[in-house]
Amino acid sequence: MDSQPYPPRAGGPLPIYRSMVANGSLAADPSQAHAVDRLQDLWERLRGYDPRPPAPEVPGFFGRVMRRRQTEEYVPTGLYLVGEVGRGKSMLMDLFFDTAEVRRKERIHFHRFIQNVHARFHAYKRAHPQISDPIPPLADQIAKASALLCFDEFQVNDIADAMILGRLFQALFDRGVVVVTTSNTEPDNLFRGQPGRDAFLPFIALIKQRLELVEMNGARDxxxxxxxxxxxxxxxxxxxxxxxxxxxxxxxxxxxxxxxxxxxxxxxxxxxxxxxxxxxxxxxxxxxxxxxxxxxxxxxxxxxxxxxxxxxxxxxxxxxxxxxxxxxxxxxxxxxxxxxxxxxxxxxxxxxxxxxxxxxxxxxxxxxxxxxxxxxxxxxxxx
Missing domain, CATH: 3.40.50 (Rossmann fold)
Incomplete structure (x- = not known):
């Protein structure tokens, strides 16, 4: 951990982390120090974050352009904390989530999130058979409940998950949702070696575009x-x-x-x-x-x-x-x-x-x- 004092900042995960190191409940770890500094930066950019409702759906190319432009104006880049097990990723994300000054936020294990998505997806299709694509209304529901989503243990092992994730996350980003996630797998290695991975590659590109990669591979497990x-x-x-x-x-x-x-x-x-x-x-x-x-x-x-x-x-x-x-x-x-x-x-x-x-x-x-x-x-x- 850098021995130079950090500039004074009000609140956020960094002061808590530094206090835990100072009182001996955590050992100084350069990998964690870097990650918590990036979390602190996002914490500051998110203070009071409350994105306006998405613009009404406009079909076709111009609708997509309008939504992308709206998104680029105000959505902060999220974070993707990656490293082997036991590096403190979840602990640091929890410090960030607990202190985040965002009115609508949710912290959830990714596997549970995707199970909920599948259940809501099929329920919506049954309730609204006339709607050919449940993704936009599902994204509306999620974005209305949470402007900040924190996922623990992001991993994709199922083709059904892979097929739905790209479009869902694009829709969430378009609605101003900020994502912070932990994972044991780098984005380029997600779903590697699985049938149908080529169709999953655009989602990997989206993750790399919208989430800053923060590697945590310190020596301590x-x-x-x-x-x-x-x-x-x-x-x-x-x-x-x-x-x-x-x-x-x-x-x-x-x-x-x-x-x-x-x-x-x-x-x-x-x-x-x-x-x-x-x-x-x-x-x-x-x-x-x-x-x-x-x-x-x-x-x-x-x-x-x-x-x-x-x-x-x-x-x-x-x-x-x-x-x-x-x-x-x-x-x-x-x-x-x-x-x-x-x-x-x-x-x-x-x-x-x-x-x-x-x-x-x-x-x-x-x-x-x-x-x-x-x-x-x-x-x-x-x-």
Whole structure:
């Protein structure tokens, strides 16, 4: 961090960040210092920002030109904070969002936002079958509610999302919406290697045009540091273990308020009731005593870098279906390098001890042991 004093500025994320460094709650980090300086600059440009309603729709080329000219007059450039996990991107964006002097603003996980968009898109088409293009009225609704949108963990993995995002974001920018987002992926690498990516390239160009890229690749991995020394397997699954998992969730999310996250799994939806900052909290009964399969577990493993799992029971032929699903779950978490923190009725090698399938569980127990090691906890999540 620059040792020269910053010029005095009233409010915003920078003074708070400097205070946190000064009192030792954060270590000085040049990458974070640069990012918070860019956030502070945007904070100043957004003070009291309240864009006027968009001009009435005028069809054709001249309508597009009028809207673009209106946009260029008053919409500040947003920010795209990019870097590996654990660099403090979400923490800095939250400082910015909490202090932003914008009357209409929303901070939301990007996956939840896109799920809401799909739901509203289809609802509008059902309610207004005579409207051929729901994007403009949908953008009107979003822009009316929020002049500032802050997205956490911007990522595109689905072709249906890719097809709708370009036109929606262009419409939002045309309506004066300012976007700040965090991501682990640089814009040029979004949706890379996926079928239909060529149709997604104009959206990437739009993002690069309308959002300033701020790279955060400092040496410190704050998420990994939060993991350091954290006990990951709690036996037995009692009230003490539940309190320990509560504390782990709070520590790993920085005290963020858990919210539901709905995942799309091959046209179905799977809702994780409690999640924040890439951490999901579920119980064994929810994940393993329902008809979920490998696709569901893969969606979870790609979305969350950590799963906190409550109340794993002893396993046997009596609950074989749940045991089989648990094996698939562990294999999927292992393959994607998802961190697992759990409470259970026994240590991994004692979970499944009797019956003809006990031998099959030995590999799972071995993986569960490995997933508690410091080396494993230091591995990078695979999305």
């Amino acid at each position: 704050y998420r990994r540091e939060r993991m350091r020394g954290l006990r990951t397997w709690h036996v037995p699954a009692d009230a003490m273990a539940e309190r320990a998992l509560d504390e782990a969730f709070e520590r790993l999310t920085g005290g963020a308020t858990p919210e539901p996250v709905t995942l799309d799994v091959m046209g179905r939806t799977l809702t994780i009731a409690r999640a924040a900052d890439g951490v999901a909290r579920c119980d064994f009964d929810f994940l393993c005593n329902q008809a979920y399969g490998a696709g569901d577990y893969l969606a979870i493993a790609r979305t969350f870098h950590t799963l906190i799992l409550d109340r794993i029971p002893r396993l046997s032929p009596d609950n074989y279906d749940a045991a089989r699903r648990f094996i698939v779950l562990v294999d999927t978490l292992y393959d994607q390098r998802v961190k697992l923190i759990a409470s259970a009725e026994a240590q991994p090698d004692k979970l499944y001890q009797r019956g003809e399938n006990a031998k099959m569980f030995e590999r799972t127990a071995s993986r569960l042991d490995e997933m508690q090691s410091e080396d494993w906890l230091g591995l990078t999540h695979i999305k």
